[in-house]
């Protein structure tokens with residue numbers, strides 16, 4: 236424990252300015268400034284509003300994290316930052332800040348992948364990840380099944396959504412039902428009073444010939460809208476709780492069925508679920524039941540660690556330091572479409588030279 | 595005084611070190627799409643050229659715009675983070691003031707207008723008198739809505755010759771001029787600006803036009 240790395244992580248890929256500090260797999264601070272309320276009336280995240288908020292919140296959130304952890308910036312062993320994927324302008328604020336801190340403090344810089352961070356955060360809750368680990372990542376921006384044999388170097392995509400992300404479907408259904416934004420928490424809450432079997436909404440890409448690990452939520456979203464509109468047109472009252480519960484049931488059914496199947500097919504006995512939608516209570520419940528039945532160990536971080544935060548970036552950064560991975564160069568760029576296979580963005584030999592000459 | 599200055603509010607990525615009397619080193623590269631990648635290596639370069647260790651710096655001066663936001667924020671967040679990490683005060687400078695300062699040092703006499711490209715057929719601009727004091731702006735407008743000034747500088751003026759006939763350089767801001775402006779103001783005991791962006795426009799945010807029905811009407 237004593238020689239575990241002390242790492243600060245910065246996350247600005249969407250609307251949360253997150254700064255986390257970890258000591259190996261121990262969480263010391265998780266400071267978040269969210270601009271979510273500024274986006275609510277637009278029904279979605281407005282990139283320019285998010286970027287402005289990141290700039291304002293960046294240094295105050297770092298100060299808060301350092302205070303909470305009770306450390307000085309000079310104590311750190313490294314600075315990690317989300318290099319992508321995410322909103323380009325938002326990412327750029329975090330990447331620029333991380334570079335400035337790393338350079339000013341003479342600490343190694345690690346530009347890391349947002350999706351891999353969502354997986355690695357579970358180390359803060361349940362200890363080091365088993366290798367390999369199957370991960371189901373579900374949020375407003377992504378829905379993917381990933382297989383990782385080493386979270387610092389090897390993350391393989393098995394499948395992903397071919398249209399909307401699961402979280403987007405929650406947002407859109409919440410809008411159809413007039414429940415507000417963001418849709419995830421409010422649909423979850425509303426569904427508690429409803430019957431998940433009341434309406435048989437379609438399960439996307441679940442036929443025998445469909446791709447086993449890909450998802451589709453666009454058809455489901457449209458089906459919910461059609462059903463609700465038909466009711467309204469007929470002058471009938473819309474059973475909002477039943478619609479929310481049945482929609483949620485359809486989403487979680489497909490997600491957990493495919494995740495368990497991916498584990499079985501690949502001989503993996505651990506499933507990790509991360510991303511904002513992993514905070515959904517029905518998804519957690521159904522995943523637990525199905526994993527128990529299949530003899531799979533389920534790992535889901537607490538809801539606060541599932542949504543975007545800096546702790547997850549720090550967790551992956553700490554693992555990079557521990558395993559001696561090559562740091563990033565100071566010309567690191569934010570990459571809004573960074574592929575999940577690029578777990579981090581190390582500098583090349585050419586950059587290594589520039590990196591040294593900067594010292 | 596050992597001042598580190600930089601600006602990312604125009605297509606130039608520029609940094610300089612100033613000792614209170616003169617510019618010790620300066621870097622200037624025009625690449626409107628790579629502020630994020632280039633700024634920190636550029637800062638490292640000018641310090642090395644100037645022979646100054648970052649721990650010897652006494653203050654940071656940063657151009658706070660107006661300018662296209664994505665690039666602008668690179669400079670501001672870098673300044674804020676460096677200020678925190680190195681324990682330095684951060685002074686904001688209106689980017690147009692730095693351009694005007696450079697124009698006067700290159701021999702332009704006032705009154706004149708400094709204008710940069712605000713895209714969307716608009717310019718960011720400010721007006722200066724004989725003494726170089728800003729008398730109007732900074733503001734963002736369509737060139738056609740402005741009263742044509744006698745003399746003008748900047749890429750925004752060069753872009754619209756109908757409004758700004760006979761416009762000249764400097765096109766973009768240079769950190770050397772920005773540093774010199776900041777050093778003079780600080781030496782004269784005058785306050786500079788806080789490290790906050792001069793956006794001048796509200797964020798583009800489309801409110802979705804209600805919920806669209808999926809059933810045929």
Ligand SMILES: [Zn+2]
Pocket residue numbers: 349353374376510511542543
């Ligand atoms: Zn995420």
